[in-house]
Amino acid sequence: MRIALFATCIVDAMFPRVARATVSILERLGHEVVFPAGQACCGQMHVNSGYFKEAVPVVANHVRAFEEEEYDAVVAPSGSCVASVRHQHPMVARRCGDAGLEARAAAVGAKTYELSQLLVDVLGVTDAGTQLGSHFPHKVTYHPSCHGMRLLRLGDRQQQLLRTVRGIELAPLAEVDQCCGFGGTFSVKNADVSSAMLADKTANIESTGASVCTGGDSSCLMHIGGGLSRQGSPVDALHFAEILASTEQDPATPTGSVRLFSGRGSH
Amino acid sequence: MSQTFLGMPSLPVHGEGNIHATEPFPAAARRELGNAQLRANLGHATRTIRDKRLKVVAELPDWEQLREAGSTIKQNVMARLPELLEQFEENFTARGGTIHWARDAAEANATVAALVREQGVDEVVKVKSMATQEIGLNEYLEEQGIAAFETDLAELIVQLDHDKPSHILVPAIHKNRTEVRDIFLREMPGVDPALTDDPARLADAARTHLRRKFLTAKVAVSGANFALADSGTLAVVESEGNGRMCLTLPETLITVMGIEKLLPAWQDLEVFMQLLPRSSTGERMNPYTSLWTGVAEGDGPRNVHLVLLDNGRSAALADEMGRSALHCIRCSACMNVCPVYERTGGHAYGSTYPGPIGAILSPLLTGIESEDNSTLPYASSLCGACYDACPVKINIPDILVHLRGQDVDSKRGKGKLPSQMDAAMQAASWALSSGRRLGLAEKALPLGRLAAGPDRKITSLPGIAAGWTQSRDIPAPPAESFRAWWRREHGKESGHGQGPGHPTGQGPAEGKP
Incomplete structure (x- = not known):
């Protein structure tokens, strides 16, 4: 398959290792990955903050960028950004009265998959150890991000993939379905409530005894990792793509929260 | 309804009483x-x-x-x-x-x-x-x-x-x-x-x-x-x-x-x-x-x-996007599952209707324009737990976002000076609506790395971003963006990458079979 990578702005600028891990996984499965250069951002920060007018050019850019490339599917390592592309883009176009953009956005959205959706539903990955050579001998706990869980209904796809990584020990997280408190600009507009939610999340993570907290959204992981770092916790926050990409020959090594990844993808 | 109907009805008026936020x-x-x-x-x-x-x-x-x-x-x-x-x-x-x-x-x-x-x-x-x-x-x-x-x-x-x-x-x-x-x-x-x-x-x-x-x-x-x-x-x-x-x-x-x-x-x-x-x-x-x-x-x-x-x-019924808030049967399931309500309690919402439903119902009934009411739709991380719990399927997160849009537009309409958030959103809209412009902005990543120092984390930010660093660090940015790495490794990017105004050249892409 020819797969177009939507890196998402936060991964592109702050966590390039997550996009590189995604490329690595897909290439190992024998697929061709392309990176449409016009891409930037899904625009959900603008939409979710009420800046619909400012979201329009961001959405239009995304649609145009993914029309300029030929592919079988688009993949993004983020539940939240995929939910935005699928559900918010047509709505933003409708709200600004652009029926043409609405139809084009819906067409791009229909071909866009979150990474675990693509791996499990489209590419048929059932055993990451065997099919990807995934190896990660660490104790890991998993936080399912809200938009993946409730907007995309990812169910246990990400967890199923993690469970089949060689050497991994998955530790269940208490109150697993509770939001970490990120919520985009919520984290600055309502910083006190957001911090209170984060404190409960990090306490639950710490009590698992895991050395890594993983999930499917780099934004939530930056929030969780940022909280763990501030509290001086040794627990690292890693995207599940990084764990799937980790192999015996080229291992990902947790290095403590928020610090740059020292394995694959570091410089 | 004994009153005789005379002429065009006036616009529905907003409500009053204990359903108005009393502070931000x-x-x-x-x-x-x-x-x-x-x-x-x-x-x-x-x-x-x-x-x-x-x-x-x-x-x-x-x-x-x-x-x-x-x-x-x-x-x-x-x-x-x-x-x-x-x-x-x-x-x-x-x-x-x-x-x-x-x-x-x-x-x-x-x-x-x-x-x-x-x-x-x-x-x-x-x-x-x-x-x-x-x-x-x-x-x-x-x-x-x-x-x-x-x-x-x-x-x-x-x-x-x-x-x-x-x-x-x-x-x-x-x-x-x-x-x-x-x-x-x-x-x-x-x-x-x-x-x-x-x-x-x-x-x-x-x-x-x-x-x-x-x-x-x-x-x-x-x-x-x-x-x-x-x-x-x-x-x-x-x-x-x-x-x-x-x-x-x-x-x-x-x-x-x-x-x-x-x-x-x-x-x-x-x-x-x-x-x-x-x-x-x-x-x-x-x-x-x-x-x-x-x-x-x-x-x-x-x-x-x-x-x-x-x-x-x-008035709420006249709001096409918001009217389903009137489906509410006052069961309170949304507040029982809301992580914000669970931590602040109901009094923080300043209204008879607290929690997620209150955050939409209060401004729908009494108007978004007041400074206090206008803060209610932001009292949510948009985690979506309320929508899942609602027995009559009120899409509370969507209505919250709709009301945030009303709030932003109503402030725009008043000719107020742009807030820090307005300015940030406008700048971000410009930078994020073109791959080329985002690529240029990312050239500044090493500066952030410098700011992070040997700890490789940023612990204090100014202005509205200070809310973030009150309880969280930010990791040092990477030496290069994914985009820059891709260009270096793959020689060229696919697509054209120009910003708005560039003719797309191709029709809507249909993927190869």
Whole structure:
């Protein structure tokens, strides 16, 4: 398959290792990955903050960028950004009265998959150890991000993939379905409530005894990792793509929260 | 509806009363978060109700179909509201009841006070009711020299404590039983001084106190959970039996109900009587359901009145994106699952309607324009737990976002100076609407790396971003963006990468088979 990578702005600028891990996984499965250069951002920060007018050019850019490339599917390592592309883009176009953009956005959205959706539903990955050579001998706990869980209904796809990584020990997280408190600009507009939610999340993570907290959204992981770092916790926050990409020959090594990844993808 | 229709209707007006935020949510939340006892009480109570709800909901194989049915029935009601209201009025009046139409809180309050005075009394007993909380009826009656006695146990606790409810189903959820014991000892006339905080003893004290009121009251005031248009029947759903006492013992019964509570037909109750108890108290069935249709000879109240309240509901109905908030059956499932409500409690929302539903309903009823109200739609991380829990499928996160858009546009319209957030959003819109511009911006990543220093983390940011660094670090940015790495490794990027204005050159891409 020819797969177009939507890196998402936060991964592109702050966590390039997550996009590189995604490329690595897909290439190992024998697929061709392309990176449409016009891409930037899904625009959900603008939409979710009420800046619909400012979201329009961001959405239009995304649609145009993914029309300029030929592919079988688009993949993004983020539940939240995929939910935005699928559900918010047509709505933003409708709200600004652009029926043409609405139809084009819906067409791009229909071909866009979150990474675990693509791996499990489209590419048929059932055993990451065997099919990807995934190896990660660490104790890991998993936080399912809200938009993946409730907007995309990812169910246990990400967890199923993690469970089949060689050497991994998955530790269940208490109150697993509770939001970490990120919520985009919520984290600055309502910083006190957001911090209170984060404190409960990090306490639950710490009590698992895991050395890594993983999930499917780099934004939530930056929030969780940022909280763990501030509290001086040794627990690292890693995207599940990084764990799937980790192999015996080229291992990902947790290095403590928020610090740059020292394995694959570091410089 | 006896008034003659003259000319074009004016735009629906917003409501008034206790449904308006009284201070900005972030400030109120900060204060409430500082109350450790409140957080402990709320955390315990919401977790308990959450678990009970999940258990009884899981018992029903057709729960999702029931939610769909509830949502569809309510959509139908909203689409036919004028017609159904007139049908209801006709049936209610034919059975001996009297209808009073109230545009707003002031009209509703004045109507109730006049009806009480007609009976020559200065006391009423009350069934727990959101509509009368909304219009501030108790406070108004007090000003008029009429004492209103709440008979629901939790409402009684809140009233005795001169406090405000913080939850629509469990108004005293912010109190634990020791606090309740202290309130009773302090405020309840004739209470046993040896009262303990044993729940049975507390309930017994309240029962003794209330029994006197039930037996002597001439007038009762209630709300209603449902009104059935095809028969003119009203329904109250409750747990304690105090409602049944109020609805049957006094000679005069005055009900105040929002116009959105209508259901078309008796058979629709089948759906809602499955949805409501499971969603609210986590029970298969509530202990007391009272239904009454006008006046019954020789049984129950002789004078039966209904005040039909608009108070901003027509304005909410006029909002295409927001109108489904009127589907709400006041079950409170959304607040029990809300991580924001669980930490701040209901008082932070400053309205009779707290939690996720309050964050949309209060501004829909009273307008987004005021500074305090405009903060309510932001009181959510958009985690979506409320939408999943809502028995009538109100898409609260979508309506929150819609109202945020209204807020931003309303401030734009006022020609105000752009805020820091406006400026940041405009700059971000420019940078994020072109791959080339984002690529240029990313060339500054090493600067961030420099700012992070040897710790490789950023611990303090200025301006609005300071909210982030109050409890979280930011990792040092990478040496190069993914985009730059890709270009280096793959020689070229695919696509053209120019910003807006560049002709796309190709039609909409269809992927290769």
